[in-house]
Amino acid sequence: xxxxxxxxxxxxxxxxxxxxxxxxxxxxxxxxxxxxxxxxxxxxxxxxxxxxxxxxxxxxxxxxxxxxxxxxxxxxxxxxxxxxxxxxxxxxxxxxxxxxxxxxxxxxxxxxxxxxxxxxxxxxxxxx
Numbered sequence: 585x586x587x588x589x590x591x592x593x594x595x596x597x598x599x600x601x602x603x604x605x606x607x608x609x610x611x612x613x614x615x616x617x618x619x620x621x622x623x624x625x626x627x628x629x630x631x632x633x634x635x636x637x638x639x640x641x642x643x644x645x646x647x648x649x650x651x652x653x654x655x656x657x658x659x660x661x662x663x664x665x666x667x668x669x670x671x672x673x674x675x676x677x678x679x680x681x682x683x684x685x686x687x688x689x690x691x692x693x694x695x696x697x698x699x700x701x702x703x704x705x706x707x708x709x710x711x712x
Contacts, residue, residue: 585674585699588706592671595664602632609641610676611694636665640672643701644680644694651701666709673702 606613607629615623642654660666677698684692 585678585703588703589671589674592667592674595667595671597634597668598664600634603635605631605633605635605638606641607631607633607637609638609645610680611645612691614641614645634665634668636668637672639665639669640676640698643669643673643705644676644698646701647697648701648704651705670702670706673698673705677702 606624606627608626609624613624613626614621615625639655639658639660642658643651646654655666660669677695679695680691680698681695684690684695
């Protein structure tokens with residue numbers, strides 16, 4: 585897992601301008617009805633930056649079989665952003681799993697899902 589994070593950590597953003605981000609996109613800040621995303625709440629961390637941080641929220645939130653559609657709907661065609669998304673998912677996955685083991689038990693499964701999805705996506709893409 586550490587080597588996966590290291591391989592994603594320094595992928596350049598390029599000359600892309602910063603974009604508006606939710607800044608805290610994870611299952612605790614999303615609303616679902618019948619398995620469909622119907623809303624996003626808590627915009628307290630709204631900021632500008634790398635969209636890969638918010639895209640990592642998809643890897644924290646979705647079952648793996650929905651990740652490809654999520655990325656397709658975003659029109660993600662930038663390999664560097666995809667690599668950064670995987671890196672952010674590893675980072676957030678470790679953070680959520682750690683919180684789940686200590687203070688917030690419900691975050692453990694979120695962290696585990698993020699780590700599993702990031703690993704599977706990297707393996708499926710064979711980019712690392």
